[in-house]
Amino acid sequence: MEKVIIAGSGCAGLTAAIYAARANLNPLVLEGRQPGGQLSTTTLVENYPGFPDGIDGPELILTMHRQAEKFGARFSYAEVTDFDGSNKHIRVKADDEWLETQAFIIASGASARYLGLEDEEKLIGHGLTSCATCDGAFYKNVPVCVVGGGDSAAEESLFLTRFASKVYLIHRRDKMRASIIMQERVFANKKIEPIWNTVVTKYVADEKGEMRAVRLRNVKTNEERELPVACVFMAIGHDPNSKPYRGKLDMDGDSYLITKNLVESKHPGVFVAGDVADRIYKQAVTAAGSGCAAAMDAEKYLSELESHA
Ligand code: NAP
Numbered sequence: 001m002e003k004v005i006i007a008g009s010g011c012a013g014l015t016a017a018i019y020a021a022r023a024n025l026n027p028l029v030l031e032g033r034q035p036g037g038q039l040s041t042t043t044l045v046e047n048y049p050g051f052p053d054g055i056d057g058p059e060l061i062l063t064m065h066r067q068a069e070k071f072g073a074r075f076s077y078a079e080v081t082d083f084d085g086s087n088k089h090i091r092v093k094a095d096d097e098w099l100e101t102q103a104f105i106i107a108s109g110a111s112a113r114y115l116g117l118e119d120e121e122k123l124i125g126h127g128l129t130s131c132a133t134c135d136g137a138f139y140k141n142v143p144v145c146v147v148g149g150g151d152s153a154a155e156e157s158l159f160l161t162r163f164a165s166k167v168y169l170i171h172r173r174d175k176m177r178a179s180i181i182m183q184e185r186v187f188a189n190k191k192i193e194p195i196w197n198t199v200v201t202k203y204v205a206d207e208k209g210e211m212r213a214v215r216l217r218n219v220k221t222n223e224e225r226e227l228p229v230a231c232v233f234m235a236i237g238h239d240p241n242s243k244p245y246r247g248k249l250d251m252d253g254d255s256y257l258i259t260k261n262l263v264e265s266k267h268p269g270v271f272v273a274g275d276v277a278d279r280i281y282k283q284a285v286t287a288a289g290s291g292c293a294a295a296m297d298a299e300k301y302l303s304e305l306e307s308h309a
Contacts, residue, residue, distance in 0.1 A: 002028050002101040004298050005092055006073075007080040008241075010037020011284045012274025013107035014064040015291030016298075020105075021071035023299045028101075029068070030094050032079040036061040037109045038238070038275070039284055041131040043159050048284050057133075060284070080108065083244045085267045093244070102305060103269045103298040106245065106257065107291055110238035110275040110282075115147070115200060123203055127211020130234040132156035139231045141165045145214060147200055148235035149173060154182035156235050161191040168227060169194045172219060195227075203232065240276045254279065263294040269305075271297050 004020045006013050009031040020027040039045065042057035051060075069075070082093035089100045112130030114120050120128065129135040132146075136159055144164040146157045149171035160167045169186065174196040176183050186192050195216065202215035204226065213228045240256045242249075249265050249272075250258040257277040259265060265272050271294035274287035 001089065002099060003302060004028070004103045004105065004295075005030060005090075005099060005101040006105045006107060007092070008032055008037065008107035008109050008274065008276070009035050009061075009065070009075070010107065010109045010274060010287065011039055011061070011064070012109070012287040012291035012294070013037070013105070014061065014068050015288040016105045016107055016273055016295040017068035017073040017291075018064065018071060019292050019295035020298060021068055021073040023295070024072075025103075025295075025299060025302065027073050027105075027295075028099075029073055029075045030078045030080055030092075031075055032077075032108060032241075034109075034111070035077065036065070041133050043133050043155065045284060057284075080106075080244050083248055085248060085270060090267070090269055103271070103302055105271045105273060105291075105294045105298055106242075106249075106265070106276055107273045107287075107294070108241040108276045109287075110240045112234060113237050113239050114234055115236070117200065117203055119203055119205065122209065123205060123211055126205070126209055127229075127231045128203065128234070129231065132159045132233050135231065135233075136160050136163050139164050142230040143168065143228060144231045144233060145170050145195075145200075145227065145229045146233045146235055147171075148237070149176040149178065150235065150237065151178045151182050152237075153235035154178040154186045156233050157192050158182075158185055158189060160233065161189055164191070167192045168229065170198050170200060170214075170216065171196055172199050173197065200232070238275065238282075240279075242276055252279070261297075263290055263297055269298075269301055271301075 004025045004027040006029045039057035039061045044054040046054040078094035084091040143166040145168040204213040206212040263271045273290040273294040
């Protein structure tokens with residue numbers, strides 16, 4: 001029987017692990033398929049307090065990981081695939097094995113969204129990706145495109161200018177939703193060419209199954225054209241990783257878990273932190289904050305359990 005299991009090892013999960021470990025709860029962190037969460041696939045983080053010159057996302061996450069380990073957190077690469085809260089103890093399926101725990105913190109984050117076009121699955125890794133940091137360097141001196149108009153699209157476009165000959169920023173509207181500072185950087189960069197009011201309708205692969213071009217449609221004029229690109233970088237937001245809890249915990253229409261008092265789920269002993277429940281802020285620092293709250297509430301819950309035992 002575990003005292004605390006934490007699902008997810010992004011900013012929220014690792015902060016929960018630091019707090020739970022420092023409270024001597026010996027937490028077990030199930031890291032899942034994307035250890036480190038979204039920060040591990042990003043570049044310079046300029047708005048995490050305490051780093052006036054910014055810090056690389058992967059470095060920030062590794063530092064948090066070390067900090068949690070130092071206080072006794074344990075880590076496993078298993079992914080939560082199922083959850084059962086119907087008995088006295090909470091049961092969590094980690095890959096194929098059921099584990100029992102007194103408290104459970106869900107910090108499973110969110111995963112990159114794709115467009116749902118034909119051949120998408122086949123092209124991921126063959127000129128279709130959601131991670132410029134991971135794959136950008138493979139596309140030197142060739143044209144690429146980024147789809148989206150938020151901060152991620154801005155950040156990925158800027159990063160890709162280091163490698164690509166040209167970066168087309170394809171956005172479905174004529175205004176970005178990215179922060180002003182990021183927009184200014186995008187517009188000042190001569191290598192980036194925004195293509196407004198436009199959606200990708202088809203991926204075009206070559207005979208080896210590698211991305212060769214995208215088919216575009218202007219949503220105002222309905223005009224269609226083909227744009228040669230060697231890679232498409234998707235930056236159209238994320239979907240919460242909440243599948244194991246469907247029908248068991250409250251979630252909204254977009255599958256974000258619903259919490260009360262910041263991190264409480266409807267199930268006693270189950271707490272929720274970070275992007276899996278956050279459809280508004282989605283920042284590293286807000287995820288860390290809710291991870292802290294979840295661990296503190298789990299600790300309080302466990303001491304109440306003990307005092308009633
Ligand atoms: P986001 O802000 O939700 O932006 C998603 C973008 O993709 C929007 O421009 C949206 O268009 C577009 N989009 C969504 N679905 C689409 C579809 N099916 N087809 C075409 N376009 C679609 O997501 P994000 O950029 O990943 O950012 C998420 C959060 O992380 C934000 O709060 C952001 O501030 C934060 N973030 C911050 C930084 C930073 O501070 N450096 C970096 C990355 C992310 P519309 O605009 O028309 O809705």
